[in-house]
Amino acid sequence: MVQQLSSEPSATLIYPESDGKLMADNTKQFRWIVVIKENLELLFATDDHVFIAGDLLWYPVEGNNTLAQAPDTMVVFGRPKGDRNSYQQWREDNIAPQVVFEILSPSNRLKEMAKKLQFYERYGVEEYYLFDPDKLDLQGWVRAEDRLNVIEEINDWVSPQLGIKFVLTSDNLEIHRPDGERxxxxxxxxxxxxxEKQKIQQLEQAQKDAIPRLHELGLTREQIANVLSLSVEEVNKVLP
Structure with a gap:
């Protein structure tokens, strides 16, 4: 069972907004963090109650400002979008992030990552994904009752919470949206x-080029507008 999150509140306790660590150690790690975070933002752009953040400190327990983690990306269903200095869970209807992502860098240590897994397991994360872009190694865990259990076959795995699919190729990790787009x-x-902009411009030009030809065939301006899905005013701009 997930630990009950409660403690004595403190009106004067300060919860730092930074842990003093860099968001990323190198360009590859940073690129993956941005790709995952921003594509998830795009995926849930129309849902006002999905909060997504990158490198934001999450405090699960009120009154303890040393107990925190800053996932590279976290997703919280049931909380509104908006800016936050930190994610203080007791101020968020006590809803823990359901999905977290970590992108490994050369400076990460096994002990550090083991502590993160314990933290995410203890404080209610439903899915945890850990990706090493140098080794193209993806690992995942999904909650069953009070534990995060390893996902035995991660290739072609579909996230229960996000609906996205992970596809490992010989030289890359591809993440696919529920509609199949990468x-x-x-x-x-x-x-x-x-x-897409060029395609629209080409279509518009093709419509303009067709107007004189259709007029020579005897079509009225109204008929031309109907055939080309244009307004009569747009047809009049082309014809003398």
């Missing part, structure tokens, strides 16, 4: 947006 970097999203 998590993309900001650069990839920018390129995709530019491609």
């Amino acid at each position: 998590f993309l970097t900001f650069v990839e999203l920018g390129k995709l947006r530019e491609q």
Whole structure:
């Protein structure tokens, strides 16, 4: 059973907003943190009661400002979006983050990661994912009653909470949305947006080029507008 989170409140106790540690040790680790966090933000953008944060200190117990972890990414269902200096669980309807992600860096130690697993297990995390981008090694744990149990086969695993699928290839980790689309970097999203913009521009130009030809065939301006799904005003801008 998850430990009961209660203690004597303290009006003067300060809960630090930083643990003094760097968010990431290198560009690869940082890139993965951003990709996972921002793609999850995008996935749940229309749900106002899914809070997602990166490197935010989570305090599970009121009155203890030394008991905390800052997951690389955490997802909390049932809490509103919005800015926070830290996640103080007793101020959040006592809802613990259900899903957390950690991205390994060379400086991480086995003992440190073991303590994090114990923390997440003790304070109610439902799913925990640990990824080493250097070794392309993904590990996962899912809760069964009061324990986080290792996911024996992580490849093609679908997160019960998030609906995303993890696919390990020979040279990469792919994370797929429930609709099958792959998590993309900001650069990839920018390129995709530019491609869509170019497609729209090409379609608009093709419509404009078709207007004179349809007019020569004897169609009225109203008919042309109907065929091309344009307004009559847009047709009039092209025809003399």
